[in-house]
Amino acid sequence: xxxxxxxxxxxxxxxxxxxxxxxxxxxxxxxxxxxxxxxxxxxxxxxxxxxxxxxxxxxxxxxxxxxxxxxxxxxxxxxxxxxxxxxxxxxxxxxxxxxxxxxxxxxxxxxxxxxxxxxxxxxxxxxxxxxxxxxxxxxxxxxxxxxxxxxxxxxxxxxxxxxxxxxxxxxxxxxxxxxxxx
Amino acid sequence: xxxxxxxxxxxxxxxxxxxxxxxxxxxxxxxxxxxxxxxxxxxxxxxxxxxxxxxxxxxxxxxxxxxxxxxxxxxxxxxxxxxxxxxxxxxxxxxxxxxxxxxxxxxxxxxxxxxxxxxxxxxxxxxxxxxxxxxxxxxxxxxxxxxxxxxxxxxxxxxxxxxxxxxxxxxxxxxxxxxxxxxxxxxxxxxxxxxxxxxxxxxxxxxxxxxxxxxxxxxxxxxxxxxxxxxxxxxxxxxxxxxxxxxxxxxxxxxxxxxxxxxxxxxxxxxxxxxxxxxxxxxxxxxxxxxxxxxxxxxxxxxxxxxxxxxxxxxxxxxxxxxxxxxxxxxxxxxxxxxxx
Amino acid sequence: xxxxxxxxxxxxxxxxxxxxxxxxxxxxxxxxxxxxxxxxxxxxxxxxxxxxxxxxxxxxxxxxxxxxxxxxxxxxxxxxxxxxxxxxxxxxxxxxxxxxxxxxxxxxxxxxxxxxxxxxxxxxxxxxxxxxxxxxxxxxxxxxxxxxxxxxxxxxxxxxxxxxxxxxxxxxxxxxxxxxxxxxxxxxxxxxxxxx
Numbered sequence: 001x002x003x004x005x006x007x008x009x010x011x012x013x014x015x016x017x018x019x020x021x022x023x024x025x026x027x028x029x030x031x032x033x034x035x036x037x038x039x040x041x042x043x044x045x046x047x048x049x050x051x052x053x054x055x056x057x058x059x060x061x062x063x064x065x066x067x068x069x070x071x072x073x074x075x076x077x078x079x080x081x082x083x084x085x086x087x088x089x090x091x092x093x094x095x096x097x098x099x100x101x102x103x104x105x106x107x108x109x110x111x112x113x114x115x116x117x118x119x120x121x122x123x124x125x126x127x128x129x130x131x132x133x134x135x136x137x138x139x140x141x142x143x144x145x146x147x148x149x150x151x152x153x154x155x156x157x158x159x160x161x162x163x164x165x166x167x168x169x170x171x172x173x174x175x176x177x178x179x180x181x182x
Numbered sequence: 183x184x185x186x187x188x189x190x191x192x193x194x195x196x197x198x199x200x201x202x203x204x205x206x207x208x209x210x211x212x213x214x215x216x217x218x219x220x221x222x223x224x225x226x227x228x229x230x231x232x233x234x235x236x237x238x239x240x241x242x243x244x245x246x247x248x249x250x251x252x253x254x255x256x257x258x259x260x261x262x263x264x265x266x267x268x269x270x271x272x273x274x275x276x277x278x279x280x281x282x283x284x285x286x287x288x289x290x291x292x293x294x295x296x297x298x299x300x301x302x303x304x305x306x307x308x309x310x311x312x313x314x315x316x317x318x319x320x321x322x323x324x325x326x327x328x329x330x331x332x333x334x335x336x337x338x339x340x341x342x343x344x345x346x347x348x349x350x351x352x353x354x355x356x357x358x359x360x361x362x363x364x365x366x367x368x369x370x371x372x373x374x375x376x377x378x379x380x381x382x383x384x385x386x387x388x389x390x391x392x393x394x395x396x397x398x399x400x401x402x403x404x405x406x407x408x409x410x411x412x413x414x415x416x417x418x419x420x421x422x423x424x425x426x427x428x429x430x431x432x433x434x435x436x437x438x439x440x441x442x443x444x445x446x447x448x449x450x451x452x453x454x455x456x457x458x459x460x461x462x463x464x465x466x467x468x469x470x471x472x473x474x475x476x477x478x479x480x481x482x483x484x485x486x487x488x489x490x491x492x493x494x495x496x497x498x499x500x501x502x503x504x505x506x507x508x509x510x511x512x513x514x515x516x517x518x519x520x521x522x523x
Numbered sequence: 524x525x526x527x528x529x530x531x532x533x534x535x536x537x538x539x540x541x542x543x544x545x546x547x548x549x550x551x552x553x554x555x556x557x558x559x560x561x562x563x564x565x566x567x568x569x570x571x572x573x574x575x576x577x578x579x580x581x582x583x584x585x586x587x588x589x590x591x592x593x594x595x596x597x598x599x600x601x602x603x604x605x606x607x608x609x610x611x612x613x614x615x616x617x618x619x620x621x622x623x624x625x626x627x628x629x630x631x632x633x634x635x636x637x638x639x640x641x642x643x644x645x646x647x648x649x650x651x652x653x654x655x656x657x658x659x660x661x662x663x664x665x666x667x668x669x670x671x672x673x674x675x676x677x678x679x680x681x682x683x684x685x686x687x688x689x690x691x692x693x694x695x696x697x698x699x700x701x702x703x704x705x706x707x708x709x710x711x712x713x714x715x716x717x718x719x
Contacts, residue, residue: 048487147483159587170594174668177602
């Protein structure tokens with residue numbers, strides 16, 4: 001992943017909305033949140049609740065730590081592998097134990113938050129609105145999608161979810177190949 | 183005993199929040215600067231420069247003109263209620279077309295500046311929107327190729343609502359006291375229509391509302407909706423809870439004046455005003471509807487996930503609305519009494 | 524109720540590409556390249572549509588197993604191609620795949636699920652490999668891949684949609700015609716290969 005998307009996007013609406021835009025304009029982050037939300041939703045309402053508690057929290061912690069370190073790293077390979085794996089899990093529609101899900105969610109949230117934090121300059125003063133924006137966007141997106149997946153039990157919808165997972169995994173695999181080639 | 187303890191702790195937290203929160207999330211006032219350059223003869227421009235005031239002080243922003251231009255005479259300046267206004271003339275050795283205009287100091291103040299430029303041969307002026315992240319623009323460039331011009335008003339509308347925490351809190355309160363879809367539709371429609379009406383009549387200048395009492399009234403409306411939400415959650419009822427659309431209509435009228443303030447201070451000429459007004463209004467409605475849809479979607483998602491919030495979380499929105507409303511009411515009333523802006 | 528999940532699935536699938544539409548500098552061109560890549564070769568296009576079609580003919584569970592498994596196997600093939608690992612007979616295999624799938628659709632042949640899965644999996648591998656060999660350098664990897672996978676998936680959907688037409692009165696005839704056309708394209712590709 002080139003640094004094209006790494007830096008904070010400027011919406012002109014202030015830090016909070018810049019943070020939201022950052023999530024939506026960073027494909028790997030968006031795919032991870034999407035994948036995790038689908039995966040958690042597949043585990044039912046308790047999966048969604050777990051996601052809502054852990055993902056924003058771990059993402060926020062990662063961000064705070066990453067901002068402090070401020071390394072110039074995007075770890076593209078690692079992030080791609082992570083969301084590819086999540087995509088595969090969704091495609092396989094596996095029942096995961098709560099511990100495994102919690103570990104996956106918290107681990108990837110920490111890592112992605114950390115990488116976000118590397119590229120976001122610390123707020124000059126006052127509230128870190130951009131951090132708040134990223135975390136709220138993560139929370140809202142994950143709760144909306146996982147709730148929909150958890151609540152809909154029709155076969156058609158479950159298949160659509162698995163197809164979405166397989167697309168995420170396929171895109172991740174292909175870009176892994178491209179990254180290796182480059 | 184433990185319940186009592188929890189309550190007293192909460193009271194302390196809420197009190198602390200009341201002191202801190204509204205200060206950081208202070209009600210957004212849209213105060214863009216405005217620079218008008220009108221070509222009177224070849225290379226001669228009349229300049230109008232409006233600098234918004236913030237808490238009675240002039241924002242530290244100044245336009246920088248190209249090297250070959252000279253400001254003639256002293257800028258004739260006067261202080262109006264909400265802005266410093268400068269008149270002057272600019273004489274340049276060649277046309278300003280294709281030259282850059284920079285607004286110095288824009289990055290530090292976090293406001294927008296509208297630049298309007300009308301060459302002698304142009305039928306209508308071109309409009310550029312400068313922001314803290316984009317402090318410069320090239321005059322005479324094709325306006326259509328960049329999202330400035332009239333679209334800037336759409337943007338301003340969306341921005342005004344998305345950054346207007348006071349307006350968003352009112353909307354949140356309205357959504358919270360509505361019970362079903364039909365009632366919601368009525369309420370949202372009433373609010374939209376009402377604020378469109380007052381926004382229009384106020385922006386065109388038919389009705390003038392002094393700023394300080396308006397601010398106080400808007401703050402009071404938020405406090406009021408906070409108490410209504412609490413009443414609703416306690417299972418009590420009132421006339422406004424049975425007919426939220428009446429409330430929405432009344433407060434829509436009020437907040438429409440608030441929205442108009444953002445537009446009126448731009449000092450727009452009349453031939454573009456109507457379209458700009460429409461776009462600004464559409465922007466406001468887009469922002470409002472986005473927010474309402476988001477709140478409803480979240481509510482639905484929480485239900486789908488079968489989340490049982492603890493009592494204090496369920497009470498949080500109402501308390502936030504009420505506390506912020508109370509704080510703003512006190513603040514604006516004080517400044518009203520002191521006769522400030 | 525059926526249309527509700529369909530709309531949602533479509534929205535979900537559009538979500539990333541919708542967001543990507545605003546990506547600055549080079550991002551847009553990567554997306555376009557990714558979207559267009561799967562539709563550049565006629566043999567690829569018809570094979571993808573044929574996969575969807577045949578899935579519809581096979582009915583559940585193949586109709587949903589194929590769209591889930593295909594992208595991943597294809598991506599795997601793509602990685603093989605990208606890394607220049609040797610895989611013999613790719614071009615012939617692709618031309619053959621159109622022919623075989625076309626005939627299967629035309630005859631509305633139902634094979635056992637495992638046989639079907641192995642067959643389609645093999646074709647997915649070959650197609651992915653061929654694409655992988657041709658993938659451009661310098662594109663934004665993830666955006667390109669996303670668009671690529673999305674375009675392929677949409678081709679599948681077209682096939683499934685066409686296949687669902689067999690529930691209509693004239694659907695059988697339509698399926699036979701489409702299958703025949705696909706088979707002809709396969710033959711044509713084979714002839715081209717032989718001529719070259």
